[in-house]
Amino acid sequence: NRIPVPTRAGYTFAGWSPNVPNTMPTDNATYTANWTARDDTPYKVVYLQQNIGHPTYTVVDVETHRGITNTRATLPKESLRSYEGFTADTALPGTVLDADIASDGTTVLRVYYKRNTYKLTIDYNDLSTPAKEIDVQYGSTTSLHFGDPTWAGHKFKGWSSVPAVTMPAQDIKYIAQWDVDQHTVKFNSNGGVEEVPDQTLAYGKVAIAPVTPTKKDHAFGGWYSDSDLTQPYNFAMSVTSNITLYAKWMRGYTMSINSNGGTEISDQAVYEGTKPAAPQPPTREGYVFGGWFSDKDLTKGYNFTTEIVKGNITLYVKWVVAQKNTYQVRFYDEQKSEPIDQYVTEGGVAVAPEPTPKPNHTFMYWRDKEKRNQAFDFTTPIMRNYEIHTAWILNSYEVSFIDDGKKLNSQSVYHQESAKEPSSPTREGYVFKGWYSDSDLTMLYDFRAGVTSEISLYAKWAPKFTVRFDSKGGSAVNAGTVEYNAKIAAPASPMRTGYEFGNWYSDEDLTSVYNFETPVTTNFTLYAKWTPIFTIIFDRKDGSAVTDQQPVLEGELVSAPAAPHREGYTFIGWYSDEDLTNAYHFETPVTTNITLYAKWKVLYTVTLSSSHEVVKQTVAEGDVVARPDAVPPRNDGWVFYWWYVFGKPWEDVYNFETPVTGNFELRAYYGRPYTVNFESNDGSAVASQILGGVDKVKVPEPPVKPGFVFEGWYRDRRLTSAYDFDVKMSDLGIVSNTLQLYAKWLPLDNIETNNNDTNDSNINSLTDDKTVAEDSVVSLAFKSVMDSYIYDGWYADQKRTITMNFITHQ
Numbered sequence: 177n178r179i180p181v182p183t184r185a186g187y188t189f190a191g192w193s194p195n196v197p198n199t200m201p202t203d204n205a206t207y208t209a210n211w212t213a214r215d216d217t218p219y220k221v222v223y224l225q226q227n228i229g230h231p232t233y234t235v236v237d238v239e240t241h242r243g244i245t246n247t248r249a250t251l252p253k254e255s256l257r258s259y260e261g262f263t264a265d266t267a268l269p270g271t272v273l274d275a276d277i278a279s280d281g282t283t284v285l286r287v288y289y290k291r292n293t294y295k296l297t298i299d300y301n302d303l304s305t306p307a308k309e310i311d312v313q314y315g316s317t318t319s320l321h322f323g324d325p326t327w328a329g330h331k332f333k334g335w336s337s338v339p340a341v342t343m344p345a346q347d348i349k350y351i352a353q354w355d356v357d358q359h360t361v362k363f364n365s366n367g368g369v370e371e372v373p374d375q376t377l378a379y380g381k382v383a384i385a386p387v388t389p390t391k392k393d394h395a396f397g398g399w400y401s402d403s404d405l406t407q408p409y410n411f412a413m414s415v416t417s418n419i420t421l422y423a424k425w426m427r428g429y430t431m432s433i434n435s436n437g438g439t440e441i442s443d444q445a446v447y448e449g450t451k452p453a454a455p456q457p458p459t460r461e462g463y464v465f466g467g468w469f470s471d472k473d474l475t476k477g478y479n480f481t482t483e484i485v486k487g488n489i490t491l492y493v494k495w496v497v498a499q500k501n502t503y504q505v506r507f508y509d510e511q512k513s514e515p516i517d518q519y520v521t522e523g524g525v526a527v528a529p530e531p532t533p534k535p536n537h538t539f540m541y542w543r544d545k546e547k548r549n550q551a552f553d554f555t556t557p558i559m560r561n562y563e564i565h566t567a568w569i570l571n572s573y574e575v576s577f578i579d580d581g582k583k584l585n586s587q588s589v590y591h592q593e594s595a596k597e598p599s600s601p602t603r604e605g606y607v608f609k610g611w612y613s614d615s616d617l618t619m620l621y622d623f624r625a626g627v628t629s630e631i632s633l634y635a636k637w638a639p640k641f642t643v644r645f646d647s648k649g650g651s652a653v654n655a656g657t658v659e660y661n662a663k664i665a666a667p668a669s670p671m672r673t674g675y676e677f678g679n680w681y682s683d684e685d686l687t688s689v690y691n692f693e694t695p696v697t698t699n700f701t702l703y704a705k706w707t708p709i710f711t712i713i714f715d716r717k718d719g720s721a722v723t724d725q726q727p728v729l730e731g732e733l734v735s736a737p738a739a740p741h742r743e744g745y746t747f748i749g750w751y752s753d754e755d756l757t758n759a760y761h762f763e764t765p766v767t768t769n770i771t772l773y774a775k776w777k778v779l780y781t782v783t784l785s786s787s788h789e790v791v792k793q794t795v796a797e798g799d800v801v802a803r804p805d806a807v808p809p810r811n812d813g814w815v816f817y818w819w820y821v822f823g824k825p826w827e828d829v830y831n832f833e834t835p836v837t838g839n840f841e842l843r844a845y846y847g848r849p850y851t852v853n854f855e856s857n858d859g860s861a862v863a864s865q866i867l868g869g870v871d872k873v874k875v876p877e878p879p880v881k882p883g884f885v886f887e888g889w890y891r892d893r894r895l896t897s898a899y900d901f902d903v904k905m906s907d908l909g910i911v912s913n914t915l916q917l918y919a920k921w922l923p924l925d926n927i928e929t930n931n932n933d934t935n936d937s938n939i940n941s942l943t944d945d946k947t948v949a950e951d952s953v954v955s956l957a958f959k960s961v962m963d964s965y966i967y968d969g970w971y972a973d974q975k976r977t978i979t980m981n982f983i984t985h986q
Contacts, residue, residue: 204803363386416578467557594627709727730766746796
């Protein structure tokens with residue numbers, strides 16, 4: 177009854193094998209515990225999701241299941257949980273989909289879920305910035321990818337739909353919406369009769385030349401972009417800002433002709449600043465036309481190819497008396513295959529013909545073949561033959577450089593020659609990206625191209641963004657500057673005492689790891705994440721050396737060092753308190769600095785001395801001595817009785833369940849052997865028993881004697897003192913080494929029988945019931961006798977289905 181009921185995690189105790197008797201057996205015996213696996217042993221299923229922008233995972237759900245100890249727990253793939261924006265990755269290292277259910281409930285199945293990426297399309301809708309497609313992890317901050325869109329001549333008014341704060345679990349597209357800037361072109365007619373209406377134009381469009389205004393006594397000279405009338409306006413140029421155009425007027429004058437006796441020529445209207453057209457020369461009988469002169473004395477010839485109108489003009493005709501000689505003036509026009517001949521009477525003047533236009537050139541003047549760089553003077557009296565040729569100059573065009581609607585400068589470039597690229601302008605917060613030939617900034621201008629007309633080139637700018645690094649208490653990290661849509665390089669990791677740098681995060685809550693492959697489209701700040709480094713100190717308590725300190729990141733596990741050694745002690749384990757009451761579990765995540773203390777137990781020596789040998793056992797304090805195997809008898813035949821502690825009374829039997837608290841010696845106690853003989857009194861023979869003083873006589877198989885019923889064993893021949901099998905040999909008080917027991921028999925003639933039939937079975941019964949002590953053996957080894965029947969045996973039930981075993985039935 178002193179054997180405690182054992183316990184075992186995950187199992188239910190199902191008894192001993194073989195069954196343990198209620199009294200101590202006389203020999204050494206081994207009893208093995210039987211166990212039944214519990215069907216409610218717990219195990220866990222842990223679900224982990226990938227963190228944003230990082231290959232680490234965080235537990236999001238934990239399920240507790242129950243099953244049969246040491247059977248296989250399985251998590252079928254088809255029954256896995258589903259999470260929006262995540263996909264289970266059963267191939268990821270660390271995944272556990274099946275495992276044996278540990279009896280201590282420590283089994284854990286693990287499922288990892290990868291964070292899905294979806295396509296984020298950003299269409300800037302500005303004709304110059306291409307749409308971009310970005311693979312963005314579910315739950316990541318989307319604002320990092322949009323930036324602040326800009327488009328010359330437009331105002332950003334938002335996206336086609338309000339962008340989600342974090343990336344949804346689907347592909348999504350956003351389109352920028354713009355309002356086009358409107359500009360006004362005003363016309364200042366500078367005193368013209370008609371008011372010219374304003375024109376309102378969208379950015380980049382061209383103004384339409386209005387109907388030409390009029391002004392009394394003036395001729396219209398064109399529209400100019402400055403009030404000083406120095407810069408003619410080109411109506412092919414895109415409008416990129418509000419402008420005012422100014423009308424230029426030329427005052428009208430009269431050119432009068434005094435033909436000096438020749439045919440009359442009407443007055444002509446001429447305009448200030450222009451070259452008047454030469455009228456058809458008059459004729460006069462007997463004279464030859466000698467040219468136009470600006471004075472009555474005919475000393476100042478008037479050259480229509482060079483003179484500019486500044487006021488009223490009166491011209492006088494010079495006549496030369498006709499001579500007999502006639503000279504040829506031949507005009508060579510480059511655009512004609514044949515020359516033009518004029519025949520001029522000696523002393524007369526030649527008349528300049530109208531030249532045929534030459535593509536991409538401007539006519540300069542007619543020149544004498546012999547004077548290539550000088551205009552021919554058509555007031556020169558012809559006194560010989562002449563060859564006159566056209567002189568042309570290649571057209572030149574204005575190339576204007578426009579920035580934000582303003583002209584920075586311009587170049588005059590000859591036809592088919594290339595403009596020179598000017599030095600790059602600068603603008604705070606922007607990077608100059610080049611000169612473009614259209615106001616929408618879609619066509620980069622090639623400065624190798626030949627110029628064939630007046631053009632305007634427009635400066636294109638890309639925003640320049642600043643990325644700041646908040647090291648959150650770590651060493652300083654300089655900010656970085658990067659162009660629009662470029663990538664910022666990851667800086668060197670900062671340092672911080674007592675911490676390990678984790679990564680750069682795009683939010684101050686440190687939930688979204690920044691991806692340095694992301695194009696930068698705005699100013700932003702990145703934040704450093706730090707993980708505390710805790711120190712684990714090992715106090716070995718006079719044991720051998722182990723690692724003094726171990727640095728461990730927050731949330732990680734301590735690595736158990738090799739067990740230390742200490743002379744005279746055994747190492748029990750590491751404890752978290754100096755009183756050594758709480759054993760430390762190395763699977764516990766670290767959250768602070770820790771000191772671990774070594775726990776030791778003193779080793780004691782227990783000497784076991786018998787007649788045959790001396791054995792020493794090393795036993796840790798609090799443990800128990802291992803009971804030796806059977807001890808053989810002494811050489812003199814005395815048998816082993818028990819162990820006792822040397823120095824204490826020999827009769828104090830040592831209890832092997834006593835915890836050891838020091839060194840001591842156990843000695844074997846021996847006693848003389850006893851022989852127990854069984855006198856069956858003419859019954860069947862019963863074997864003798866040899867016992868020690870602490871032994872009890874074993875109840876033998878009852879003998880059999882025909883015609884008698886066995887009544888029991890007695891200590892005396894007269895059968896008056898029944899023997900008590902529960903008494904030790906040493907307690908019997910016998911002087912000799914032999915004990916004689918005698919069988920008692922009851923003749924069958926003394927047994928009354930009952931001949932009444934019972935249930936038609938005609939079974940006889942005994943009238944003298946046996947009174948038997950609890951836990952002792954029933955001794956009824958007699959046979960019932962009934963005429964005409966053969967005795968079949970005794971049964972334990974009335975239906976005679978359970979055979980009675982008098983040896984084992986107690």
